[in-house]
Amino acid sequence: MNILPPPLTQAPPARSFWQDFRLLAATQLRLTRNKLRQWRLRTWLFLALPTLSLLALLIFLGETAYGALETMTPEIGQGFLSLLFMAGVISSIFFGVTAAFASLYMSEDLELLFVAPVSTRAIFAVKTLSVAFSNLLGAGLFIFLPGLFFGLLLKASVLYYLWLILITLGLLALGTALAELLNLIVMRIVPPHRSKEAVGFIGAISGIVIALLFQIPNLIMSSGVGLDLAGWLGSQQQLLQVMNWFPWGWGALALVSGSQGSHLVALSWSLLTLALATAVFVPAFLLVERGFRRGWISLSQGGSSRKKAKARKIKPAANGIAPVRAWDESLALASPIHGMWAVAKKDLLSIKRDTREWFGYLTPLLLMMFFVGRALFLPGGGAEESLVGILIMYTVMFSGNMALQSFGREGESSWLLNSVPLAGWPVVWGKLLAAVLPTLILMELLLTGTAIAIGLPPNIIIAMALGAILISLGASAIGLFYSINNCRYNPDVPQQRISFGATIMMFLINLLFTGLLALCLVYTFPPAPLMDIIQQLPPMDFVWGFPETLLYLVCLLTRPLTWAPALRVIFGLAVTMLVWAAVFFGFMQATVRQSRKGFRVQLATSFKKR
Amino acid sequence: MENVLIKTENLTKRFGTATAVNGLNLEVKAGEIFGFLGPNGSGKTTTIKMLTGLLEPTAGSAFICGLDIVKEPAKAKALLAYVPDQPKLYGKLTAREFLALMADLYRIPREISRQRAQQLLAMFDLENRADELLEGYSHGMRQKVILAAALIHQPRVLLMDEPTVGLDPASARLLKDVMAELARQGATIFVSTHILEIAERLCHRVGILKEGQLIAQGSPEELRSQVGSSESLEDIFLELTGSAEHDELIKSLEGNGR
Numbered sequence: 001m002n003i004l005p006p007p008l009t010q011a012p013p014a015r016s017f018w019q020d021f022r023l024l025a026a027t028q029l030r031l032t033r034n035k036l037r038q039w040r041l042r043t044w045l046f047l048a049l050p051t052l053s054l055l056a057l058l059i060f061l062g063e064t065a066y067g068a069l070e071t072m073t074p075e076i077g078q079g080f081l082s083l084l085f086m087a088g089v090i091s092s093i094f095f096g097v098t099a100a101f102a103s104l105y106m107s108e109d110l111e112l113l114f115v116a117p118v119s120t121r122a123i124f125a126v127k128t129l130s131v132a133f134s135n136l137l138g139a140g141l142f143i144f145l146p147g148l149f150f151g152l153l154l155k156a157s158v159l160y161y162l163w164l165i166l167i168t169l170g171l172l173a174l175g176t177a178l179a180e181l182l183n184l185i186v187m188r189i190v191p192p193h194r195s196k197e198a199v200g201f202i203g204a205i206s207g208i209v210i211a212l213l214f215q216i217p218n219l220i221m222s223s224g225v226g227l228d229l230a231g232w233l234g235s236q237q238q239l240l241q242v243m244n245w246f247p248w249g250w251g252a253l254a255l256v257s258g259s260q261g262s263h264l265v266a267l268s269w270s271l272l273t274l275a276l277a278t279a280v281f282v283p284a285f286l287l288v289e290r291g292f293r294r295g296w297i298s299l300s301q302g303g304s305s306r307k308k309a310k311a312r313k314i315k316p317a318a319n320g321i322a323p324v325r326a327w328d329e330s331l332a333l334a335s336p337i338h339g340m341w342a343v344a345k346k347d348l349l350s351i352k353r354d355t356r357e358w359f360g361y362l363t364p365l366l367l368m369m370f371f372v373g374r375a376l377f378l379p380g381g382g383a384e385e386s387l388v389g390i391l392i393m394y395t396v397m398f399s400g401n402m403a404l405q406s407f408g409r410e411g412e413s414s415w416l417l418n419s420v421p422l423a424g425w426p427v428v429w430g431k432l433l434a435a436v437l438p439t440l441i442l443m444e445l446l447l448t449g450t451a452i453a454i455g456l457p458p459n460i461i462i463a464m465a466l467g468a469i470l471i472s473l474g475a476s477a478i479g480l481f482y483s484i485n486n487c488r489y490n491p492d493v494p495q496q497r498i499s500f501g502a503t504i505m506m507f508l509i510n511l512l513f514t515g516l517l518a519l520c521l522v523y524t525f526p527p528a529p530l531m532d533i534i535q536q537l538p539p540m541d542f543v544w545g546f547p548e549t550l551l552y553l554v555c556l557l558t559r560p561l562t563w564a565p566a567l568r569v570i571f572g573l574a575v576t577m578l579v580w581a582a583v584f585f586g587f588m589q590a591t592v593r594q595s596r597k598g599f600r601v602q603l604a605t606s607f608k609k610r
Numbered sequence: 611m612e613n614v615l616i617k618t619e620n621l622t623k624r625f626g627t628a629t630a631v632n633g634l635n636l637e638v639k640a641g642e643i644f645g646f647l648g649p650n651g652s653g654k655t656t657t658i659k660m661l662t663g664l665l666e667p668t669a670g671s672a673f674i675c676g677l678d679i680v681k682e683p684a685k686a687k688a689l690l691a692y693v694p695d696q697p698k699l700y701g702k703l704t705a706r707e708f709l710a711l712m713a714d715l716y717r718i719p720r721e722i723s724r725q726r727a728q729q730l731l732a733m734f735d736l737e738n739r740a741d742e743l744l745e746g747y748s749h750g751m752r753q754k755v756i757l758a759a760a761l762i763h764q765p766r767v768l769l770m771d772e773p774t775v776g777l778d779p780a781s782a783r784l785l786k787d788v789m790a791e792l793a794r795q796g797a798t799i800f801v802s803t804h805i806l807e808i809a810e811r812l813c814h815r816v817g818i819l820k821e822g823q824l825i826a827q828g829s830p831e832e833l834r835s836q837v838g839s840s841e842s843l844e845d846i847f848l849e850l851t852g853s854a855e856h857d858e859l860i861k862s863l864e865g866n867g868r
Contacts, residue, residue, distance in 0.1 A: 004788065005726075007766040007797040011677075011688040012717040023714050027700075034702040034743065108698045115662045116715040117687035 011117075020122035024113070028126055058141065062149075069153055078256040079240030081146060085171060085248035088142030092135040092175020093182065098202045099134035100183035103127050104288065105190070114292075124289045132176045139172040147255050160258040163266045167251040170273035174247055177281040180288055187291075201355045247273050339422040343430025344437075350409060351438060360402060361442055388464070391450055392471065393514070395443045399472040400510045401503075403435040403479025407599055408487035408497020414601040424596045428480060428588060436476045444468055470580050471517070475510050477587040482506040484594045488602040496604065516579050523560050523572025534561045615640050615767050615798040616661065620670035623656050623822075630656040632822040633670065638800055638815075640766075643793050645813035646802040649851050653822040654802045655695070658771050661800070662692045674767050688716060691765035695772040697752035701745030705736055705755050708744060709762055716763035723762065730758035734781070749776040757785060761792075768792060770801040774808065786812055810843040820851050 069077060104110075104127055113123045147164040150156075190198045243249035254269030351357040410417060417427055447468050451461045486502035522530070540555045542548075560571045616638040623631045631653040638644040648654050659665040661672050663679045663686065672679045677686040699708060706727060713723030731737045734754040744752060753776045760768060768789075774782045789799050789812060803809055809816050810830050817827040826833055830843050837846050 004761065004791055004795070005764050006795045007792065008689055008764045009766070011685045014684060015717060027711055030707065031700060031702045038702070038743070109700060111664060111694060111698065113715075114664050115687060115690075115692040116712070117684045117717070118715055119684065 015118075017119050017122050017125075020118040021125055024118065024122055024126040025129070028130060062145075066149055066153070069150065074256055074260070076240070077150065078252045079243060081150060081252035081255060082240065082243035082246075082249045084142050084146045085167075085251045086243070086246070088139055089171050089175045089178075089248055091138030091142060092172060093179045095138055096131055096135050096176050096179025097183050097186065099131045100180050101186060101198065101202065103130050104180075104183065104292075105187045110292065120289055120292075124285060124292075128176065128180065128285060128288075131179065132172060135172060135176055135179070139168055139175070143171050143251070144168045147251075150255060151259060154259040156259040157261065159263050160255070160266070163254050163258040163263075163270045166270040167254055167273055170270070170277040171247065171251055173277040173281045174273075177277065177284040180284045181280075184287060184291060198355070247276050250276075336422065336426040339420075339426035340430040340433070343417070343422070343427050344433035347406065347409060347431065347434030348437065351434070360405065361438060388447070388451060388454075388456070391443075391447050392464070392468070395447065395468050395471050396475045396510050396514050397507065398443060399436065399439050399475035400479035400506050402439045403432070403476040404483045404498045404503060404506055406431040406435050406480055406487075407483040408489060408601060410487070410601055411489040411497075412601075414487075414489075414599065418598045423598065425588075425592045427595050428484075428592045431480055431483075432473075432476055432588070435480065436472055439476070440469060440472045443472060471514070474513055474517075474580055474584045477584045477591070478509050478513060479506055481587040481591045481594075482509075484591050484599045486602075487599065488604040490604040499602075513583050516583075517576055520576040520579050521572060523575060524569050525572075526561055526568075531561065534558050613639050614673075615675050616644070616800055617673040617676075618657075618661070618670065619673075621657070621660060621667050621672055622669040623653075623660060623665060624668045629822050631660070631667075634819075634822075634824055636817060636824065636827070638798050640796045640798055641793050642815060643789055643799040643801065643813045645809035645816035646800060646819065647804075647806070647809055647816055647847060648802075648819035652819045652851075654819055655771055656822075657819070658692070658769050658800070658802055661769055662690065663687055688763075689765060690767040690769060691760035691763065693756055693760050693768070693770040693773045695775060697749065697756045697776070699744045699747075699752055699755060702743060704741045704743055705731065705747070705758075706740045708755060709759055712759040713762050718763055726762055727758075730761060734758050734784070750778055750781065753777055754781060757788075761788070766797055768797060768799045770799065772803060773801060774803070774805060806842075806844045806847060816843070818847060818850050826850050 069080065072080060107127070110123070114120065144164065147167065148161075151160045151164065186198070244253060250269045250273045254266045254273065257263075257269065258266035407414075417423070444465055448461055448465055451464060456464075482502045482505060483498060486499045487497060488499060490496045537555065537558070540552060542552050560568055563571065614637050616636065618634050618636045621631055621634040621636075622629065634653075634657060646654055646657070656665065660667050661674065661679065663683045666680060674686040675689045677689070679686045700711075703711065709727040709730065710720075710723060713720075713727065718726070728737075731740045734757065736751065736754055736758070739747070739751070744755065747755065753773070757773065760770075770789075773785060777785060786808070789801070793799055793814075801808070801813070813830070815827060815829050816833065818825050818833075826836060828836065830846075833843070833846050834841070837849060841849075
């Protein structure tokens with residue numbers, strides 16, 4: 001123990017705020033550097049795709065905006081800039097809330113830093129800087145770049161760009177401060193033990209908003225009507241005048257004045273924007289710091305504030321002690337259906353209680369709304385029958401995809417289902433039930449709702465509803481098989497539960513399954529042109545040889561189409577059910593077999609091992 | 611420097627209407643290992659968090675080396691170290707980088723901190739993996755890193771919340787030796803634990819907290835004489851915290867097992 005030096009007798013000399021700030025900022029940079037170094041090549045590649053899409057969107061919007069600016073009067077140009085700046089502030093608030101939540105509430109280093117002899121202001125200054133940094137993209141896209149192009153278009157003087165920098169900083173600070181204030185409310189609402197879930201939830205909302213934003217160019221082009229920004233803005237004079245009462249309007253006023261050489265006016269508006277940003281930023285910063293210090297915002301790693309569940313009363317025995325039973329032989333005889341339902345209930349509760357799971361269901365709903373809206377409201381949006389076709393295809397893919405998540409959901413708790421005496425069909429059927437029930441309810445509602453909305457006959461609607469049940473069960477069985485053999489768990493991305501290859505394979509097998517069912521259904525619902533061809537085919541005799549045998553087989557398969565309608569329909573339904581049963585029970589049996597052998601959730605990571 | 615290194619005066623913390631810690635008065639002297647015991651939810655962690663400055667008290671004061679933790683936090687924190695119950699670290703730093711960061715935070719000159727980090731890494735048997743990211747460490751290894759980080763700045767007061775959780779027997783033994791050595795050198799160790807064997811064998815004095823109030827304190831021998839029996843600390847603890855009412859149930863379970 002001689003390596004332990006004696007304890008300090010005096011505290012070391014104090015350090016300034018800036019020294020603490022520099023030290024913490026350097027640590028933050030080191031963390032980011034280490035994180036980026038650990039990224040795999042495929043993570044970079046995955047990042048390239050959204051970056052390229054974003055660039056394409058930017059070029060499109062930039063061209064539209066730049067073209068519009070050329071035709072605008074200074075007043076309308078000012079209004080246009082106000083609108084863009086407002087979008088910049090809103091995007092800063094929107095993304096800032098997520099960033100603030102992650103870097104403050106979800107932060108795992110706050111406890112460690114609070115105990116260290118560093119100023120809490122320095123800690124929160126670095127945290128706020130990282131929130132502001134994550135807002136840079138929004139501020140750059142909606143505030144700095146439009147201002148820069150506006151200046152270049154009007155050949156503004158150098159001073160103009162100084163005002164532009166001041167305005168960008170002011171609006172960025174304002175957005176960040178408002179995001180931190182909003183985040184305070186979020187932190188009061190979300191209990192610490194659900195913080196990770198909340199980040200997933202906010203992230204998913206952001207994803208959906210971004211996905212919908214990317215549809216704007218598509219919608220504009222589909223509508224066949226050009227976007228006349230200048231004309232639209234010209235008709236919104238009142239709205240543009242209201243903008244002058246807000247900081248984004250002041251920013252636009254500063255830039256327009258600056259571009260016209262009125263630098264004193266530009267300076268005044270810039271300073272006013274900065275002053276307001278400071279007036280909001282300082283109290284927000286102090287409130288966050290005080291909240292954590294006083295404990296009215298609990299650290300996410302602290303104790304949770306879960307509601308206490310009502311204690312269940314156990315009937316006491318005569319001696320006042322709760323009855324504790326030793327092993328009872330009759331318990332071994334309990335039906336495995338209890339186990340199956342327990343597995344299903346566990347999964348259903350997990351889906352219900354984890355808001356991130358809802359997005360698996362919400363995303364197709366939103367996408368379908370987009371398709372339905374397009375089919376119903378846009379000219380040439382697509383035939384109604386093809387809409388139902390899309391919905392059926394979606395039922396297949398959606399069911400398969402939700403079932404794919406099943407075994408990966410076990411994550412680090414997979415030992416449990418592997419160690420209980422339930423392996424085999426109780427586990428697999430329980431998983432199937434949990435995967436199918438919510439999917440089926442959602443897709444049945446979508447299918448029947450859409451079918452009614454577009455006016456399909458009732459018998460077709462009933463047939464579709466029944467078909468959806470079979471399709472959903474079949475696709476889910478395929479999904480379960482791939483899930484049990486390829487499940488994985490990524491602690492960084494808990495929703496990533498399956499390998500990419502397995503997803504593709506599952507989709508291909510499901511396509512094949514749907515194709516086979518569609519072929520079998522041709523006997524029941526034969527297309528008129530096919531019937532015409534079949535009627536004209538001459539009778540065929542069997543002749544040896546590969547092409548001849550193949551041709552004979554095809555002819556043999558078409559023979560039932562010539563039967564009496566009742567016989568043909570019954571045959572069609574029987575063959576369809578046979579194919580369905582073969583696929584459904586085949587995949588279920590294979591999954592049950594694997595469950596008996598035991599399943600392994602592979603631990604995945606987004607980063608390289610060092 | 612005063613002889614009393616940890617002192618609380620009427621220390622109270624309320625969360626809404628619930629009182630987690632209620633008027634706690636405590637004194638721990640230099641060279642003392644103080645065991646802080648209590649059932650789950652009795653307010654141990656809240657007390658430690660107030661002593662470390664992680665939580666501001668609703669009423670009362672806490673002093674570390676005579677410095678009010680609320681009024682002079684930076685000075686007080688420079689003299690203490692905290693070992694939390696959960697070893698949450700920066701996953702994207704290596705153990706060596708983490709120790710360097712802690713040394714920087716506690717204002718230790720670089721040349722000294724490098725040498726001390728090396729010694730501590732060797733002491734806790736982490737040398738071979740010192741340049742690996744902490745995210746790849748097991749729970750026990752992270753706990754060792756936390757302990758090494760707590761010792762790097764020669765703390766005068768060491769606040770530990772369940773420090774032995776996740777440690778293998780050899781590391782737990784090393785920790786006990788370190789605690790004894792630091793106390794011998796005049797540091798104060800304040801350790802919250804559920805392992806009563808540690809409290810009985812290692813602590814000079816123990817305090818028992820129940821529902822936010824200190825219901826007993828003294829050396830294990832003093833507690834025995836207070837209760838008036840020669841029972842183990844476990845029995846005394848169960849009796850004082852009211853857990854003895856479960857005795858009958860435990861006995862009935864033992865009866866079933868036979």
